[in-house]
């Protein structure tokens with residue numbers, strides 16, 4: 001079978017989006033899958049699976065904790081809650097890569113028809129992925145996407161303020177309506193001043209009061225691994241060699257990503273939290289026992305982090321929302 005997404009349109013960090021599609025495909029195929037991403041294996045075909053194979057070769061433990069599955073499931077649920085419970089009708093996926101959230105999430109038709117999806121990434125990525133998806137839809141004749149008001153791909157280079165301006169003026173995005181913005185899998189590749197620029201632009205261009213934002217971050221121990229953590233050192237070197245060097249890590253994403261950039265932070269999830277990971281550990285009893293030693297409960301805090309363990313943080317917040325959310329929960 002031929003590779004559908006042409007990897008020549010993908011350079012450096014963009015290659016990691018093919019790898020993540022492969023991770024979602026791997027998770028979707030697992031007997032205890034946390035997610036079902038019907039487009040993932042199609043988009044990962046060829047280059048994405050090739051990178052996944054190399055990543056898996058660095059650690060025999062790489063299948064034990066389904067990091068990508070956890071993150072995808074939690075962010076999917078948050079986006080769904082924003083749409084269903086909070087009535088948000090505009091979703092902006094920044095640096096979407098091969099993520100296909102609108103093809104994965106299902107809503108009642110009466111809800112879906114009011115929802116507009118804006119999927120954005122660098123121009124070559126957007127044209128490759130949207131082209132591949134269009135041909136898949138045409139070829140399969142299946143209804144892989146619900147009847148949303150809009151599902152559109154737009155180029156948006158997050159480093160360029162002019163590109164944000166161009167997105168807002170040409171995409172049909174309505175700046176007066178609250179939105180949910182998703183920023184998944186990118187920040188670790190951006191030096192911290194650039195992270196702050198992206199967050200500030202997201203806040204000012206895409207988020208009126210009552211908007212929500214969520215995303216991922218990686219802990220410091222992953223970005224600068226302990227030399228004894230050989231598999232992690234090798235994995236980081238592999239990404240560096242691919243042109244995707246992880247440079248930004250944080251052990252306090254709510255402070256560093258949200259609060260420092262003028263957002264209200266509501267909560268975070270850490271992929272090492274005991275209650276998140278323990279129920280879905282998969283693998284041999286012996287290795288699971290080893291891994292369990294590193295699991296933390298939320299009460300133990302987030303600053304005391306075991307240096308060998310790569311971790312994903314999921315962070316959640318918004319603009320002008322915390323007070324409203326708290327008021328809503330009060331009797």
Ligand SMILES: C[S@@+](CC[C@H](N)C(=O)[O-])C[C@H]1O[C@@H](n2cnc3c(N)ncnc32)[C@H](O)[C@@H]1O
Nearest residue numbers: 014016017020095096097122157158159184185
């Ligand atoms: C690790 S991938 C994550 C893709 C997707 N969000 C996911 O979770 O599967 C990082 C993505 O960031 C995109 N990216 C890198 N630099 C960017 C920039 N300056 N502006 C917009 N997107 C960028 C890449 O093209 C790539 O698709």
